[in-house]
Amino acid sequence: MLNFSLPRLDKDEELSSYLRKYCRLRPGDIWEDKQSGHKVGCLDATDIKAVQKFFGYDKAVLAIQDPPYNLVAFKKRNVQNFIKWCVKWVQTSDMVLTDNSSLYVWLGADQKNNLEPFADFILMMKSSNLNIRSFITMRNQRGYGTQKNWMSVRQELLYYIKGNPVFNTKFVYTDIPKVVKGYFKEISGKKTENLERSKSDKIRAGNVWIDIQQVFHLMEENVNGCFAQKPLKAIERIINVSSNKGDIVSDYFSHSGTTLLGSERLSRICYTIDIEPIYCEISIRRIENYRTNGKIGWQNSNPFAEEIAYDKKLKSYLENKYDITVPQNL
Numbered sequence: 001m002l003n004f005s006l007p008r009l010d011k012d013e014e015l016s017s018y019l020r021k022y023c024r025l026r027p028g029d030i031w032e033d034k035q036s037g038h039k040v041g042c043l044d045a046t047d048i049k050a051v052q053k054f055f056g057y058d059k060a061v062l063a064i065q066d067p068p069y070n071l072v073a074f075k076k077r078n079v080q081n082f083i084k085w086c087v088k089w090v091q092t093s094d095m096v097l098t099d100n101s102s103l104y105v106w107l108g109a110d111q112k113n114n115l116e117p118f119a120d121f122i123l124m125m126k127s128s129n130l131n132i133r134s135f136i137t138m139r140n141q142r143g144y145g146t147q148k149n150w151m152s153v154r155q156e157l158l159y160y161i162k163g164n165p166v167f168n169t170k171f172v173y174t175d176i177p178k179v180v181k182g183y184f185k186e187i188s189g190k191k192t193e194n195l196e197r198s199k200s201d202k203i204r205a206g207n208v209w210i211d212i213q214q215v216f217h218l219m220e221e222n223v224n225g226c227f228a229q230k231p232l233k234a235i236e237r238i239i240n241v242s243s244n245k246g247d248i249v250s251d252y253f254s255h256s257g258t259t260l261l262g263s264e265r266l267s268r269i270c271y272t273i274d275i276e277p278i279y280c281e282i283s284i285r286r287i288e289n290y291r292t293n294g295k296i297g298w299q300n301s302n303p304f305a306e307e308i309a310y311d312k313k314l315k316s317y318l319e320n321k322y323d324i325t326v327p328q329n330l
C-alpha cells in the first residue's frame with residue numbers, strides 16, 4: 001500500500017499557494033451540489049451579508065461549529081478579542097437557525113492557560129439567544145501536559161438550543177454492550193432488572209463520550225493535510241440526534257468537510273463554509289471521493305494526489321522539503 005501523505009497545510013504557506021490554483025473556489029465563491037443540494041462557500045463566518053446571501057430564504061435546524069480556537073493566529077489574540085470574534089459568528093449562526101434548533105460548539109479549555117477560552121465563551125453565551133442544554137466531553141486518546149499533571153484528554157462540546165428542537169433518543173446509544181446488572185426496580189408489582197427495563201442492550205453515550213476514536217493517520221477517515229479533523233462518528237451522532245432526514249445542517253468551519261460528509265451519508269443537506277479555498281476544495285473532494293470510491297478519507301494518500309503527481313514543481317517541492325516519495329502510478 002502506498003503511503004503518500006501531505007504535511008499540515010496551515011504550516012506551509014508556499015505549499016498552500018501551489019495548491020490554491022487547483023481549488024474551484026476563490027474567496028466569495030459558492031459551490032452548489034447538483035446531486036444532494038449541499039452548498040460550500042468560501043466565505044468569512046463573521047460576514048453577515050455574505051452568510052445571508054449564502055442561505056437566501058433557507059434555514060438550518062442544526063449548526064455544528066468548530067472554530068479555530070487553537071491556531072497560532074488566535075494565540076496571538078487575547079481572549080477578549082477571540083470572544084468578540086465568537087460573538088459575530090454566533091450571531092450569523094443564530095440568524096439562519098429555525099425557531100426550534102440546535103447549536104453545537106467544539107471548544108478548547110487550555111489547562112496551561114486558565115482554561116481559555118472555554119470559561120469566557122460560556123459566559124459570553126449567556127447573553128445570546130441560545131440556551132445551554134448540555135456540556136459534553138469527548139475523550140481523546142492523545143493528550144498533553146503529562147509531567148506532574150493529569151493528562152488533558154478532553155474535547156469540549158457545548159450543546160445550545162432555541163425553542164424545542166428535535167432530539168432523536170434512539171441515536172443516543174454507543175456500541176458498548178450493557179454488562180452491569182443488578183439495578184432492580186419494581187414495575188407494576190414485578191421486580192425487574194435494569195436490562196429488562198431498558199430500550200437498548202447498549203449503554204447511552206450520556207454527556208461523556210468515551211467510545212469515539214480520535215482521528216489519526218492510520219484511520220481510513222484521515223484527511224492528510226488537515227490538522228483539526230473531528231471524528232465522523234461524533235459528527236454523525238450529533239446529526240442523527242439533532243436533525244431529521246432532509247433537514248439543513250450548517251457548519252461555518254468546514255476544514256476537512258466532516259459535517260458535509262456526515263450530512264451526505266445521513267441524507268441531510270449541508271450548507272458549509274470555510275475562509276480558506278483549500279479547505280473548501282478538500283471538503284468538496286471528500287464527498288466526491290466518497291461517492292466515487294466509497295472512502296471516507298485518504299488514509300494512505302491525500303486529496304491533491306493527482307495534481308501532485310503531474311505538477312513537476314509541486315512534486316519536487318514536496319520531495320525535497322519533506323522527503324515524500326510521490327508514487328509513479330496512482
Ligand SMILES: C[S@@+](CC[C@H](N)C(=O)[O-])C[C@H]1O[C@@H](n2cnc3c(N)ncnc32)[C@H](O)[C@@H]1O
Pocket residue numbers: 043044045046066067068069226228229230231252253254255256257258259273274275276279
Ligand atoms: C478547527 S477547524 C474545523 C475542523 C472541522 N470540524 C473538521 O472536522 O475538519 C477550523 C477551520 O475554520 C476555518 N476558519 C477560520 N476562520 C474562519 C472564518 N472567519 N470563517 C470561516 N472559516 C474560518 C479554518 O480555515 C479551518 O479550516
